[in-house]
Amino acid sequence: xxxxxxxxxxxxxxxxxxxxxxxxxxxxxxxxxxxxxxxxxxxxxxxxxxxxxxxxxxxxxxxxxxxxxxxxxxxxxxxxxxxxxxxxxxxxxxxxxxxxxxxxxxxxxxxxxxxxxxxxxxxxxxxxxxxxxxxxxxxxxxxxxxxxxxxxxxxxxxxxxxxxxxxxxxxxxxxxxxxxxxxxxxxxxxxxxxxxxxxxxxxxxxxxxxxxxxxxxxxxxxxxxxxxxxxxxxxxxxxxxxxxxxxxxxxxxxxxxxxxxxxxxxxxxxxxxxxxxxxxxxxxxxxxxxxxxxxxxxxxxxxxxxxxxxxxxxxxxxxxxxxxxxxxxxxxxxxxxxxxxxxxxxxxxxxxxxxxxxxxxxxxxxxxxxxxxxxxxxxxxxxxxxxxxxxxxxxxxxxxxxxxxxxxxxxxxxxxxxxxxxxxxxxxxxxxxxxxxxxxxxxxxxxxxxxxxxxxxxxxxxxxxxxxxxxxxxxxxxxxxxxxxxxxxxxxxxxxxxxxxxxxx
Numbered sequence: 001x002x003x004x005x006x007x008x009x010x011x012x013x014x015x016x017x018x019x020x021x022x023x024x025x026x027x028x029x030x031x032x033x034x035x036x037x038x039x040x041x042x043x044x045x046x047x048x049x050x051x052x053x054x055x056x057x058x059x060x061x062x063x064x065x066x067x068x069x070x071x072x073x074x075x076x077x078x079x080x081x082x083x084x085x086x087x088x089x090x091x092x093x094x095x096x097x098x099x100x101x102x103x104x105x106x107x108x109x110x111x112x113x114x115x116x117x118x119x120x121x122x123x124x125x126x127x128x129x130x131x132x133x134x135x136x137x138x139x140x141x142x143x144x145x146x147x148x149x150x151x152x153x154x155x156x157x158x159x160x161x162x163x164x165x166x167x168x169x170x171x172x173x174x175x176x177x178x179x180x181x182x183x184x185x186x187x188x189x190x191x192x193x194x195x196x197x198x199x200x201x202x203x204x205x206x207x208x209x210x211x212x213x214x215x216x217x218x219x220x221x222x223x224x225x226x227x228x229x230x231x232x233x234x235x236x237x238x239x240x241x242x243x244x245x246x247x248x249x250x251x252x253x254x255x256x257x258x259x260x261x262x263x264x265x266x267x268x269x270x271x272x273x274x275x276x277x278x279x280x281x282x283x284x285x286x287x288x289x290x291x292x293x294x295x296x297x298x299x300x301x302x303x304x305x306x307x308x309x310x311x312x313x314x315x316x317x318x319x320x321x322x323x324x325x326x327x328x329x330x331x332x333x334x335x336x337x338x339x340x341x342x343x344x345x346x347x348x349x350x351x352x353x354x355x356x357x358x359x360x361x362x363x364x365x366x367x368x369x370x371x372x373x374x375x376x377x378x379x380x381x382x383x384x385x386x387x388x389x390x391x392x393x394x395x396x397x398x399x400x401x402x403x404x405x406x407x408x409x410x411x412x413x414x415x416x417x418x419x420x421x422x423x424x425x426x427x428x429x430x431x432x433x434x435x436x437x438x439x440x441x442x443x444x445x446x447x448x449x450x451x452x453x454x455x456x457x458x459x460x461x462x463x464x465x466x467x468x469x470x471x472x473x474x475x476x477x478x479x480x481x482x483x484x485x486x487x488x489x490x491x492x493x494x495x496x497x498x499x500x501x502x503x504x505x
Contacts, residue, residue: 017044017130018120021155022051022075022113024106024135026091026099027299028384030056032157032232034063035261036133037070043471044487046130051116053077055089075112082108092299093335096404099300100202100211103137107218114144121148131490133230136163139222146225151490153254154223155230158385160241160253161413162406163231164188167248170216173206175199187248190240191409192416197426198408227493228252230486232259232385234468235478237418237461256483258389258465260368274325274362277369283359284370287321290377290455293399293445294370296325297382301403303428305329305343312344314437315358316351320445323359323370330428338362371396378444378454380424383407383414392420395462397454399444401425420458422450 019040023033030052037048048070052060057072064070079088082105084098091099121128131151134141136158145152156163168185169175175183175196182193196204202212223229228251235242235255245253284292295311297303303311308329315322326338340349340360352358367387370376371394379391380399384407391398398421400411414421424440425432443450470477476484 017046018049018124019046020049020051020117020120020129020132020150022132022134022138022141023155024137025053025056025089025102028386029135029137029157030060031261031386032259033133033135033155034060035259036155036230036232036256038065038068038261039259041068041070043483047071049073049120049129051075051113053089055087073116075109075116077105077109079105081105095334096300100215103215104211106137107140109138110140110144113141114148117144117148117150128494130487130494137219139219139226142222142225151493152226153228153230153486153490154226155232157232158406159233159388159410159413160231160238160245160255161191161417162241162385162410164241164244164248165191165194165409165412166406167220168244169194169199169203170206170213170220173203173208173213175204176207188244190244192412194409194412197430198402198412200404200408201427201429202404223249224251226251227489228254228486231255232257232389234258234465235482236464236468238413240417241413252486252489254482254486255468256479256486258393258469258479260386260390260393262368275359275365277366280323280359280361280366280370281373283323284373284375286356287375289374291321291445292373292375293320293322293378293380293441294367294376294396295322295380296365296367296387297327297401297403298384298387299364300334301382301384301428302327302329302334303401303403305331307425307428307430307432308343309345310432310434311437312348313434314441316345316348317434317438318441318445319357320441321357321375323361323365325361325363325365327363335363383410383421385410388414389465392458392461393465395455395459397421397444397451397458399424399440403428418457418461420454420461422454 021033021037023029037050040046041048050070051073054074057074060072077089080086091102094102128150131153132141132145133153133155136154136156142152168188174185181196184193185191206213229245233255234257242253242255327334328336328338329343349360368390371390376396378397378399380401381387382403383400388410398414400414400421400423402408402411411423415423422440422444424437468477468479471480
C-alpha cells in the first residue's frame with residue numbers, strides 16, 4: 001500500500017480529513033467555491049471548513065443546505081480600518097474602481113488566517129488540515145500553508161485559457177512595449193495575437209507602478225509556493241491554458257469541473273431576484289423552442305447609458321424574444337433602482353410588454369433555470385466563467401460582450417478556439433451602433449448557417465462536460481479522475497507530515 005493510501009485510510013478513520021476553503025469576498029468567487037465545497041462533501045464525505053468575514057458568513061448560512069455539515073468560520077475584518085464604509089465586506093457593494101483597494105485591504109487578513117490554521121491544528125491535537133484551497137487573489141495563503149506544512153492549492157473559478165492570458169499579461173505588461181495595437185505573449189505563444197481593445201481598463205492603463213500592478217506583483221509570484229492549481233473547467237476544451245500553468249509554475253493544473261451551484265443553491269445564496277422562477281418559467285413556456293435571447297452581464301458589471309439604449313434599439317429592430325437582466329448604467333449605483341424611463345428608449349418597456357416579446361428583470365434572474373429552458377436559444381453575456389459554464393452545460397451558444405478581468409480572453413477562446421460564440425462588443429465604454437448589434441443578433445437567432453454551426457458545437461461541448469463529470473458504476477469522467485488525483489496528492493503530503501510528527505506512522 002502506497003503512503004498516500006495509508007494516509008487516506010488513517011485520516012478517514014480519525015475523522016481528520018478537514019479541508020479549509022477561503023474565497024475572495026465577491027459573489028463571482030464565492031459561488032464556485034461554495035459549489036466545490038458542496039461537491040467535495042457529497043462525493044468524498046470530507047469535512048469542510050469554509051472561511052470568510054463575518055457578514056459574508058452570515059449570508060452563507062442561508063446558502064448552506066440544512067443537510068450539510070460544512071463549518072463556517074469567521075475571520076475578522078474591519079472595513080473602516082481600510083477607508084471603506086462600515087460593514088463593507090463584499091465587492092458587491094463597491095463600485096468597480098474600488099475593488100483594487102479592497103484587494104489591497106485583504107492582504108491584512110494574513111496574520112488572522114495563520115492564527116486560524118494554528119487553532120485548527122490545535123483542535124486536532126497537532127494534526128494539520130488535509131489541505132487549504134484558496135482564492136487566486138490570496139496567493140499569500142500559500143506562504144502560510146508552506147510554513148505550517150499544509151498542502152495548498154489555488155482554486156480558480158476562471159478557466160485555464162482566460163486565466164493564462166491574465167497571468168501572463170500582468171507578469172510582463174507586454175502591450176507597453178508593443179510596436180502596434182496587437183501583441184503576442186512571450187511565455188504563452190499558443191494564444192493568438194491580442195489587441196489592446198481586448199484588455200480590461202486596469203490592465204491597459206497599467207505601467208508597473210499603479211495599484212493593480214503593485215498588487216499583482218505581490219500576489220502572482222506567490223503561486224509558486226502553492227502545490228498546484230484547481231480549475232473549474234474540463235480538460236477536453238481548455239487544454240491550452242492548463243498546459244501554460246503546468247509549464248509556467250512547474251505544478252499540477254487540475255481541471256476538476258465544471259462544478260456548478262444548483263438552482264436551489266443559487267436561490268439560497270442571498271441574491272435578491274427581480275422575478276420569481278414561476279413567473280419566469282410561465283413567460284418562457286409561452287415561447288417557441290429556441291426563440292429567446294437571454295441577456296445578463298453578471299453581478300459586478302453594467303454597460304453605459306448609450307450602450308444600453310443602442311442594445312434596446314437592436315432588440316426592437318431584430319424582433320427577437322428576449323429576457324434582459326437590467327441594472328443602472330455606468331455612473332450610477334449598480335444596486336439602486338432601475339429607471340427604465342430614463343435609461344431606455346422612450347416607451348420601450350411598454351412596447352415590449354404590449355407585444356409580449358421582451359421581459360426586463362431587475363437586479364438578478366434565476367439564470368440556471370432560464371438557460372436550461374427549451375425556449376432559450378442564446379445568451380448575450382459578459383463572458384464571466386461561471387456564466388459561460390452554465391450556458392455550455394446546457395448547450396446554449398453565446399454572444400460575447402466582455403467587461404473586465406479575464407472575460408476578454410474567455411471571449412477569444414469561445415469564439416476562435418471553440419466556435420460557440422460571436423463577439424458583440426468589448427467593454428463598458430466602447431462605442432456601439434444598434435445596427436451592428438442587430439446584425440449580430442440576427443446572425444445568432446435567425447436560421448443562419450452560423451447559428452446551426454454554433455448550436456452544433458455548443459451541444460458537443462455540453463456532451464464533453466457530461467462525460468467529464470460523469471461518475472457512475474463502471475465509469476469515471478476525466479474531471480472525476482483528476483479530483484481523485486488531487487486528493488491523492490494531498491493525502492500523500494498529509495501522510496509525510498504525520499510521519500515526521502509521529503514515527504508510528
